[in-house]
Amino acid sequence: MARIERRTTTSIVADELRNRILNGDIKEGAQVRQEAVAHELGVSRIPVREALRLLEAEGLITLVSHKGAEVTRLEPSEIEELFEIRTMLEVWLFEHSIPAITQEDFAEAQEALDAMRHAPVKEWGPLNWQFHSSLYRAANKPTTLKLLKRVHDNADRYVRLQLTLSKDAQERAHQQHQAMIDAAHMKDTYLAGRLLSDHINNVKGQIIATVAAMRE
Incomplete structure (x- = not known):
């Protein structure tokens, strides 16, 4: 029940x-x-x-x-720190999760990714969290995952801002996310971690540049 x-x-x-x-x-x-x-x-x-x-x-x-x-108004340095925290936590979770990720986890991540491709930006936050958390859950680190959710929520409004202002950001994010799923399917821990790190750092750079330009 x-x-x-x-x-x-x-x-x-x-x-x-x-x-x-x-x-x-x-x-x-x-x-x-x-x-x-x-x-x-x-x-x-x-x-x-x-x-x-x-x-x-x-x-x-x-x-x-x-x-x-x-x-709360975050300065570019604070936004940068949030994404640095994301990189440390997410790469660690992803690498620990890959050996144990189930087909159900992959299916949930793929479902979220497919939905994100056609969803309005306002719906990206929950779908993006569904995608990432599905790939990290098998690490069995619930405390870290809970902490990461708070970091995601704090950065999410800036991610949505960047997606709204950049025409190709959604397609680029989709391709990067799909590559991460593919690497995890192959159990290539090193490649998956590197792709995830590159993805987060790319988003970080774009957001900081966008926020700095808007506040000039």
Whole structure:
């Protein structure tokens, strides 16, 4: 029997705000007013305040004394650090996962990759995480995977920005992702790790250049 998911008001508010931030509907540096959110969503200020604390822990919101909450604005150096963390964690997970990846894992990754090819940019975040996590799950490192999810979420809004502004970014990402699946199928740990590292570093460079140009 399938488990019934029980979501608190706080988690519902947090999910809504998180999605708006990641989709770019709430821009970096923008204030998030508790009263306005509570009124719009039809809830009290208490779950909104708790939701903002959750998002602060994820790095998406900054709580400023006497000013309230605002969407965290990352500097290029901080974005670079996020992607460096991604490289270290993901290559390690991928290399440990490859010997144990199942056909079900491959099928889930391929399904996400195929969906990403035709999905609007706003839907890329969950699909991109499905793709990557499917390839890392067999490493059986749940704590690292949970930590990586937080890093992905923090970087996701910048990935979506880059995909929106670059016409060939989606096709390039698709080709790189497919090459990673193919290398994992061949159990070529070295090649798979190198392809993944190159992919993350390429995305990092494009995003930093885009963000720097927008802020000039």
